[in-house]
Amino acid sequence: MTEIYSTRLAASLKLGIVQTSLDPAAAWVTGTKMSPGEEERAITEIRGFFAAFRQEKIPPDIIVLPELAVPSGFETQLRRMAGQMQSVVIAGFDYRDGGSPGEVHNEALLIVPKRWRDRAMGAKVTTRRIGKTYAAPEEDKKLRAIAHTFQRDPSVWLFDGGEIGTFGVMVCYDFLDLERIAMYRGKVQHLFILALNKDATSFRHVAEAVARMAFCNVIICNCGHFGGSLAVSPYRLSERRTIYQHAGPSLATAQIIELPVASLDLHQHGADPMKDGVKEFKSLPPGYIFSTVLIERLAGIV
Template sequence: MTTPHVSSLEEKLKIGLIQTSLDPAAAWVTNTKMTACEEERAIIEIRSFFATFHQEEPPPHIIVLPELAVPTGFEAKLRTMATKMESVVIAGFDYRDGNSAGQVHNDALLIVPRVWRGKKMGAKTTTRRIGKTYPAPEEKKKLQAISCSFKEDPSVWLLDGGDIGSFGVMVCYDFLDLERIAMYRGKVHHLFILALNKDATSFRHVAEAVARMAFCNVIICNCGHYGGSLAVSPYRLPERRTIYQHSGAGLATAQVIEVPVSKLDEHQHLNYPQSDGVNLFKSLPPGYVFAAPLYRHIVDL
């Protein structure tokens, strides 16, 4: 008889979600850098929301900002803010110039502070760039209109967060890549999607499906100009599955949420936690097995 899996992970992961109100139609008019007006507004909103998160005790374990939300010149300051907050930050940055003329990258920046959740992570704050693989059709068309080409980054990242679980990060359109979702199935507790997406309804449906098929928490941080940030978890009861949803266009907002970790981990390992005599989470999908990753593109936090 096998011994039931008892999770050693934390009960909850605390996440700070930030929606900036950047207007995509106004931000990139003639080139791939934000206009001065949109850049100033983005910085003001980011500073304000970080100040709000500073009042949390403890602060969010991870803070997420949408695709293309942070001006490139604000990277050093954001690193400092992450260090002071002692929070991991996953932020979508403005387009970054590539090696060839007219070539641009669309990156998320992962910032790991030197102290995180009371533990020393290293001698200094470190960063990793998580690039977008597939441009959305409209994004590609707009870049071509200003004589730019999109530099694809084919990497898939799996990150080990220690006792808050493992997680993946995707930038917007990559969320629709079925092969990528299949890679994450059975290997993650959380998926973070940084988005600048008009069709928030479609992404919500995809998030609900992926939460069941990959059996993990799915967190979407979308641009506030369109709204639609979301967090879902594969709970059995329908009223529990949507942990957070923000609807409404043109709104800058921030929210602190918590998603399950240890109970979800136990369920993934076939030890089914219960509430009132019934399983807390939905049935695992066919053929699901939680296993150590077979490929090595991992960052230990």
């Protein structure tokens, strides 16, 4: 089993996390597009962080940016920057108008450069739109107040990253969808959540729980105005489980981290990798490898 899985996957995934400081209260004052001032600030921060990442001898495999962090008019430039970095970029974009008046989409854009991890990927940069299924209650309320309707996208995406493993992408409130989490269970090494979330503490608790139940790396890239970006992995030792966490409001920051891939995949398939004589990961959750059909029973106690 070691030979089957460890040889096809890299030891780790190199991830760049960008936390922009976009102020939601200032960004969408009159409609569903960023104000010019916030748009200019967002672009300046993104360019600066990508310039810092370019100083790396080996670029990040993937770069993630928060929900609604990228102005819609910056897509062409971001595609070009992904190509220059030779990094896959997963970014939350500003609201996109739907097919009917008043409809808007909240989407992430996955950008695959022409060259990635030292090999050709295609003749041109390719993209995939990942729509949000459920608007957060406050988001839905604000959109309705300006006569707009949130357009749902019911898709659940699985991406084959080759050597860096399989991953899923969710946009903010969809992270609380139990059916979606169950669909990812046993199928991914990484879950990326692009967020604009005030309650970073609750999302941290959910991330820790999902890392155990879906048994994968969970990465939350949150808006820096609220803070709380983090990455957790289901390591056995508690001091290793939080790979990255950035707390504090109104902070723009970027960080490069490494996430386990091959050893995690080994454990997902029933092996028990060791590090310094200690088991690397927690035990797999019940039902992960095999499941028993559960029977619902109803009984009264009065």
